[in-house]
Amino acid sequence: MAKNILTDNPVYVVGIGFHQYQRTSSQSYVSLGLAATREALKDAAIGWPSIEVAYTGTAMLGMGASRIMLSRLGATGIPMTQVENASASGSSAVAVASLEIASGRSDIALALGVDKQSGGLGAAPARAGINNLEAGAIVPFTHFALLASEYMHLHGTKPEQVAAVAFKNHRNGANNPYAQRQKHRSLEEIMSEPISGSLTRLQCCPVGEGAAAVILASDAGIKKLGIDKRRSVKILSSVTQTEGLYSPGEGIDAALTAETARLAFEQSSVEPSDIDVLEVHDAFSIEELLYAEALGITKPGETASLIQSGSLDIGGKCAISPSGGLLAMGHPIGPTGVGQVAEITRQLRGEAGVRQQPNAQTALAHMVGIGAVCVVHVLQKN
Amino acid sequence: MTILRSRYPDLLKLVDPPLIVGGICRLCDYLTFPRDPYGCENCGSTSEELDSYEFSPTGSIQAVVTVHRHHNPQPEVPFNVAVINLSEGPLIKGIIEGNNPKVGSLVKGIIVTSKPDSEGISWADLRFRLV
Known part of the structure; x- marks a missing residue:
């Protein structure tokens, strides 16, 4: 079994923020990411200069999205890395930020998820050179x-x-x-508009744009910055x-x-x-x-x-x-x-x-x- | 004159009855469909150890649905697709022709052809039909 370094080196979520998830719009991903990050900093009651490292989970933005976005909070020169793991990109940003804190290299980290559809390359498995007979019929x-x-x-x-x-x-x-869909729906509405088999439009998730941010901290980071530990989550x-x-x-x-x-x-x-x-x-x-x-x-x-x-x-x-x-x-x-x-x-x-x-x-x-x-x-x- | 061609010549052989081409690992006998050109997922052997393996496209339906919306004009909606448990092991997904396919129904592969294009080529695809 892999060792769980979080047991000996606790990592806490100390700040959270969002930009509402929404339909694809003309809004820049920069403003989406900044809104979520600013809200998370405010929630943690700390300033951007306290952030020691940042991981950005994104699958659709393309190369180099982190600094052009986060430097607008102050170009502090901290390490920034993009994390791509398909739909789990944001989860993986949290995962590597957690390891960063647990390893002892940093005491305060930002894990940001931001995306908007940009018509990029899409999923790599489709370009792996392994063909199938389904001719795109099975999405x-x-x-x-x-x-x-x-x-x-x-x-x-x-x-x-x-x-x-x-x-x-x-x-x-x-x-x-913060939800993209904020409407109570009747079961009749949900079961209308069939897409495939028993699945209907409202039983399929909307893929739009938005941002979410969490700030992670070690015990030392919490103490150093005077963060309210009662609101932290392990x-x-x-x-x-x-x-x-x-x-x-x-x-x-x-x-x-x-x-x-x-x-x-x-x-x-x-x-x-x-x-x-x-x-x-x-x-x-x-x-x-x-x-x-x-x-x-x-x-x-x-x-x-x-x-x-x-x-x-x-x-x-x-x-x-x-x-x-x-x-x-x-x-x-x-x-x-x-x-x-x-x-x-x-x-x-x-x-x-x-x-x-x-x-x-x-x-x-x-x-x-x-x-x-x-x-x-x-x-x-x- | 119409020329008949398999849309996926590496995967579909236009013989009667049709055959689909997967792979088998010489070292561990692991069967795959489609054939993997890179290596064996079961034992890690290289592509040199992987041979072609011809499957008969016959089996039983494990799951089936009717597709009502589709991003391409072809196939025209509604159409039925199924997960088929091939008699020789691997699972395959495919379009089912005919009415009222059900879980457990036996199916076999058939060849369907497109109208000839401007160069006179008619493209062959695999579909499944209830036995």
């Missing part, structure tokens, strides 16, 4: 529609039960001022895995998540039943069912009925996607994983207002990305 939403078909056949789940994931998450997003574990070879019949997407989660729980000495808040990669409604079960939060085949019972709502046993998730909060790619950690921090601080999961102590952030990669962070109230 991501159809891949997940097929997983939904398989899941429903296996567990006897009805399409409206899968759609209930989106009903819950749109309702949560309606209370999140990162218990940070685990990244890539797709292995799995047994026939074992779904790749769920198997990768299960393996990553197993390591994350092992390293954090936390059980799935301890998780009060889960921010999960619900780019398509079926994913919330698949991943909640792969993470061990729910048992195979029972998630849909637990959603119907309210057990996975805010106020239930475990609030899943209280931010609105990717389905309502949005999935601007680079910001998404950072935004999950920021939402969890807000929840564990008890500052989430009407979206607050009561008495939230422990939470998990989960993202996957094409390639395929999975990143899991377990966080706990300090």
Whole structure:
């Protein structure tokens, strides 16, 4: 088992900030990233000169986005690095920033996620020279529609039960001022406009633009800057895995998540039943069912009925996607994983207002990305 | 005169019945579709150790959906796609012709051809049909 250096060298989230996720606009990514970073600095009550290192999670901006953006806070000359890991780019920015602090090299780090669609090169696997016969007929939403078909056949789940994931998450997003979709939707609305299989437009996440930022600190950093430790949230574990070879019949997407989660729980000495808040990669409604079960939060085949019972709502046993998730909060790619950690921090601080999961102590952030990669962070109230 | 060509000559052989070309590792017998030109994901052997392996495109449907929206004009929506568990092991995704495909239904590969283009070439693709 890989050593968890976060155990001996604690890392805390001490500041969070967002620029609202939104449809693609003419707004520069520079202003998106600066807005989130300024909000995170204000939240931590520290100044930009205190930041010792910055990691920017982005998948669509292209080369060299960090300095042109962050130097507008003051060209302090700190190390800046871009992190790309497809949809998990922001999660990986948090992961490397955590390691930077835990290693002792820095005491205060910024993990920023910022993105907007720029018509760049797109996904590298498509250019790997490994062809297929599908002729572009099977795009991501159809891949997940097929997983939904398989899941429903296996567990006897009805399409409206899968759609209930989106009903819950749109309702949560309606209370999140940073969400791209802030509208309560009826189940009838959610089930209209079919895209592929049982998936409909509102069961697929919007990919727009935005930014999210978290500031991480060591104990020494907190002490040095006089940061309010009561509002800090501890990162218990940070685990990244890539797709292995799995047994026939074992779904790749769920198997990768299960393996990553197993390591994350092992390293954090936390059980799935301890998780009060889960921010999960619900780019398509079926994913919330698949991943909640792969993470061990729910048992195979029972998630849909637990959603119907309210057990996975805010106020239930475990609030899943209280931010609105990717389905309502949005999935601007680079910001998404950072935004999950920021939402969890807000929840564990008890500052989430009407979206607050009561008495939230422990939470998990989960993202996957094409390639395929999975990143899991377990966080706990300090 | 119309010339028939496989749209993916490395992957689809225009014989009757059609065959699809995957790969097998000489060192560990790991089967793949499509063939991997770089190395074996199972044992790490180099591409020199990977041979072509011809699969019969027959199997059973593991999952199936109807696609209602698509970014390209072809194939025309709605169309059905499925995950097919090939009789010889690997999973493959493909377009299903015919009505009412269901999980568990047996399917076989068939060749469909496009209208000849300006150079008289008719392009052949693989589809699946219920057995």
